[in-house]
Amino acid sequence: MSLSRRPSRFTLSTFSACTLALLLAAPVARAQVPPPQVPTLDLSEEASRTVSNDMAAAQAYVEMSDRDPAALARKVNQRSTEVLALLKPYSQVKVQSAGISTYPVYARNGGQIESWRMRNTLSLESRDIAALSEAVGKLQALAAVDQLQLRPSPETFRKARDEAMVDALKAVEARAAIAGNALGKKVRLRSVSIGDSGGRPPVMYRRAPMAMAAAEAAPAPIEAGETQVSVTVSGSFELQ
Template sequence: MKALTALRHALPVLALLAASPALAAADRQTTIELAAEASRPAANDLARATVFAEASGATPGELGKRVNGLIADGLKMARSYGNVRVQSGATHTHPVYGKGNRIEGWRMRSDLTLESTDAAALSELLGKLQASLGVANLSMLPAAETRRKAETEATLAALAAFRERAKVIADALGKPFRIRHLSVSSSGRPPVMPVMRAAAMVADAAPPPMPLEAGESLVSSTVSGQIELIE
C-alpha cells in the first residue's frame, strides 16, 4: 500500500519530466516580427463642401432672421439639383464682448453640407451659392464603394508582400515558417481644399462655377504580425 501511494505521488513528477523536452523545444522556437504595406489609387469621385451664412447684429433674434433666411434660400437652390445631397449642419450663436467684458453684440453662423458624385453639378451650385454664402471645407474624395475596392486591392497586395518578406527571412535562415498572428489596418485621407469666404457678387452677374479638380487619393493597407520558424 505504501508503495502504491508513493507511485501516485510520483506520477505528476514523471509526467512533467516526460513533457519537459517538448516544453523546452517550444521555448526554443524563434519568432520574428515584421510588417508590409501596399497602396492603391482611388479616384476622387465624390465632391463634398460646406457652405455657411454668417452675420453680426445687436440681438440674437435679429441675427436669426438674417441667417435663417440666407440658409433657407440656399436650401431651396440646392434642392433644385436632384443629384446633389444637402444636409443642415451646425448653428452657433455667441456674444461679442467689448471693453469691460460687456456684450456689445452677437454673431451667428449656420452651415449646410453638400455632397455629390456629379462634380460639375456641385461646382455650378457652389458658384451660385457664393453670391450670398461662404464656402469652406471643400474636398474631393473617393465614394464609399470606390474606396472599398481600392482598400481590398491594397490589403491583398500587403498580405502577399508580408508572406513574401516572411519567406525571404525564413529562407535566409534555412528554416520553414508558419504565421502566428496578423493585424491589418488601412489608411488614406482625401485632399482638403480650404476656401475663403467669397464676397457677394452683383445680383445680375452670371456666377461662374467653382473650379474643382478630382485627382486621386492613395489608399494604404498595412499588415503586421509574427512568424515562427519551424525547427
C-alpha cells in the same frame, strides 16, 4: 527494570503509500516544464492603390450680426431659406444642416454685450463634381464657402483598400518564404494583423465674400485629383 520500546507507526503500508504518491506526482511535475521556445520571424509589408477622387463635399455658412437676437434669427433664417431654394434644382447634391451657433460679441473693454452673431452651416456632398462646382459658384452670392474637400467615394475606397490588402498579404508571405529559405527553415504563419494607413484626401479651403454679385458667380474651379490608399500587413511566422 526493563524499558519498553514504543513500536514505530511507519509500516510497510505507509511506505508503499508514500512511494505511490511520489510516482503519481512525477508526471505532474514533468507537465509543468514549459515547452521549448519556437523561433519566430516578424515581418511587415505595405501596398498601395491610387484612385481618383470621385466625390466632393463642401461646407457653406450664413453668418450675420445684430444687436437684437430675435431680429438676427429672422435675418439668418431668411437668408438660409434663399440658399436652400438656390440649391433645390441640384438634385445631385445632398444638402443637410451642419449646425447653428449663436454667441455674444462683447465691447472692446470686455464688459457689456455689444451685439450677437449667428451662423448657420450647411453641408453639401455629391458624386457629381461638376454639379457641386456649379452650385458652389452660385451659392457664393448668398453665403460663404468655407471648405471644399475631394475624396474617393466609400465604394471606390473599399475596393482600393481590399486590393492593396491582398497585395500586402502576398508580399509579406513571399518575404517570409525568402527569409526561411535563407535560414534553411520552413515557415508557418502564426498570426497576422492588417491596418489601413492611407493618406488623407486632398483638402482645398476657399473663402468668399458674403455679398458677391450674382453676375460674378461662376462654377468653382475644382481639380478632382487622386488619393493614395495604403494597407500595412504585419505577420508573425514560426521557423520550423
